[in-house]
Every structure is written in C-alpha cells, then in structure tokens.
Amino acid sequence: MIIQIRSAALTYQSADGEVEALRDISLHMAEGELCSLVGPSGCGKSTLLGAIAGLEKLDSGSILVDGQEVCGPSPRIGLMPQRDQLFEWKTIEDNVMLGLQVRRQDTPENRQRVMELLRRYGLAEFAHKRPGQLSGGMRQRCAMIRTLAVEPRILLLDEPFSALDYQTRLAVSADIHAILRREGQTALMVTHDIAEAVSMSDRVFVLSRRPAVVKTVHDLSPLRDLTPLQRRDHPSFHIHFNAIWKELDIHV
Numbered sequence: 001m002i003i004q005i006r007s008a009a010l011t012y013q014s015a016d017g018e019v020e021a022l023r024d025i026s027l028h029m030a031e032g033e034l035c036s037l038v039g040p041s042g043c044g045k046s047t048l049l050g051a052i053a054g055l056e057k058l059d060s061g062s063i064l065v066d067g068q069e070v071c072g073p074s075p076r077i078g079l080m081p082q083r084d085q086l087f088e089w090k091t092i093e094d095n096v097m098l099g100l101q102v103r104r105q106d107t108p109e110n111r112q113r114v115m116e117l118l119r120r121y122g123l124a125e126f127a128h129k130r131p132g133q134l135s136g137g138m139r140q141r142c143a144m145i146r147t148l149a150v151e152p153r154i155l156l157l158d159e160p161f162s163a164l165d166y167q168t169r170l171a172v173s174a175d176i177h178a179i180l181r182r183e184g185q186t187a188l189m190v191t192h193d194i195a196e197a198v199s200m201s202d203r204v205f206v207l208s209r210r211p212a213v214v215k216t217v218h219d220l221s222p223l224r225d226l227t228p229l230q231r232r233d234h235p236s237f238h239i240h241f242n243a244i245w246k247e248l249d250i251h252v
Ligand code: ADP
Pocket: 012, 013, 014, 019, 021, 039, 040, 041, 042, 043, 044, 045, 046, 047, 048, 210
C-alpha cells in the first residue's frame, strides 16, 4: 500500500472555539490507483488532503506514505492547485522546470525527461511560448506536467477543474485522466462533482458530514479500462452516481 491512513482525527482550534474536522478517517490506496474524495461542503475534504500533504497536523491517528509517517511537507507528495498558477513572464519550458529548479535538480537528464513529457503531451512546440498563448486545457496540462516533473509518489488534486467551464472541464478531465494513467501515477482528487469522481476514479470515498468519517467506498475498478467519456455511457456509472447522490443527502 502506498498510502495508509489509520483513524485520522483533527480538530481546529480557532478564536470562535473548536471545529472538529476529521473524526475517524481510515483508508488506503494501492500504487497506481486513482481515487476521489466526495462529501458535503465543509465536511473536511481539503483538511484531509492538507494532512496527507503534511500541511495540517493530526491530533491522533497516522498517515503513512510508503510505510513512512508524514510529518511535514515532502517531495514525495505533489499538490496540484485549483488554478494552474503558471508564471506569465516565464516560458512553458521554464514553468515546467520550476519545481526541479527549486529543489536544485535542474540536471540535463531531468530537463530531457521533462522535454519528453512536453513532447508526449503535445506541448513541445509551445516550449518557448508564454502561458497566455495557450488554451485553458493546454495550461492545465502544463501545470500537470510541472507537478509530475518532480516525480511525486502521490499526487493530490484539490478541485483541479473548478476554474473551467463545463465543456472544457469534460475534455480537460479526460486529458488529465489519460496522462495519470499513462504515467501510472497514484492520485487522490477532491471534487464536489459526483460525475467527475465516478468517471475518473478506481474508487470513490464518500465522506459524511463534519466531523468526517468514510461513509462508503465505491469500487469502480471494473470500469478501469474505459475513458471518462466512455464511462459516462456505462450503466454502472448511473448506478454509482445515484447511490452517491443519496448518500450525500443533499437538500436543495
Ligand atoms: P471541505 O474541503 O470538505 O469543504 P474543509 O476541510 O475546508 O472542508 O473544512 C472543514 C471544516 O473545518 C469547515 O467547517 C471549515 O470551516 C473548518 N476549517 C477549515 N480550515 C480551518 C482553520 N484553519 N481554522 C478553523 N476552522 C477551519
């Protein structure tokens, strides 16, 4: 198991009092799995992602990555932000090399590997262009390559497509899914979009209202070989979608 979370609990102390965000979260993920966290707004999804990234400290329980306890931020864990956060004054090549430069790993071999990623995902001819010259989808792909460039063991994605309109979102999520699969990347994504979770994941963890516990786990691995768009036409898609919708108990 690449991630093992055992009875994770976290309560925020604030001026207004205590907020119990996570009560008893236990889950694990295997190498190469793509999983999603869904749950009611404010239930603790980002808190859990922050704890895995080493940005939030648990009160009790543990988070192990490759058997080693997470005690703070680490290069083993990559975080893909909601917005692409590309630097407009830097070229695409310089943007995707940034993480390696920060870690003083800008070696000729690493640069070659990153250029190969740009080539593989159709961005090589834009290497010397600026982010403003790319479409929304290409920018997102570029941000993904920058995160993958440092070869994280786990990639955490916090609502990665929320800044995109619906049509672009469908195309970009399929694109990012294909990249993650091809690279065999282990990834955990927070999303409020049930369809996105069911179409992209091997398993979906449904969290309860705050304080969060894992309410149910949906196994989508039988659909693993389908693309997100193909999955949306599969009968199992609707079964899981409807079940998750009921479990979330959303009142409109
Ligand atoms: P989600 O990502 O599921 O919407 P969050 O993990 O962001 O939920 O937040 C869970 C709960 O913890 C919310 O009630 C939120 O207001 C509270 N919270 C988040 N961060 C802090 C903080 N730094 N201090 C106090 N309360 C916080």
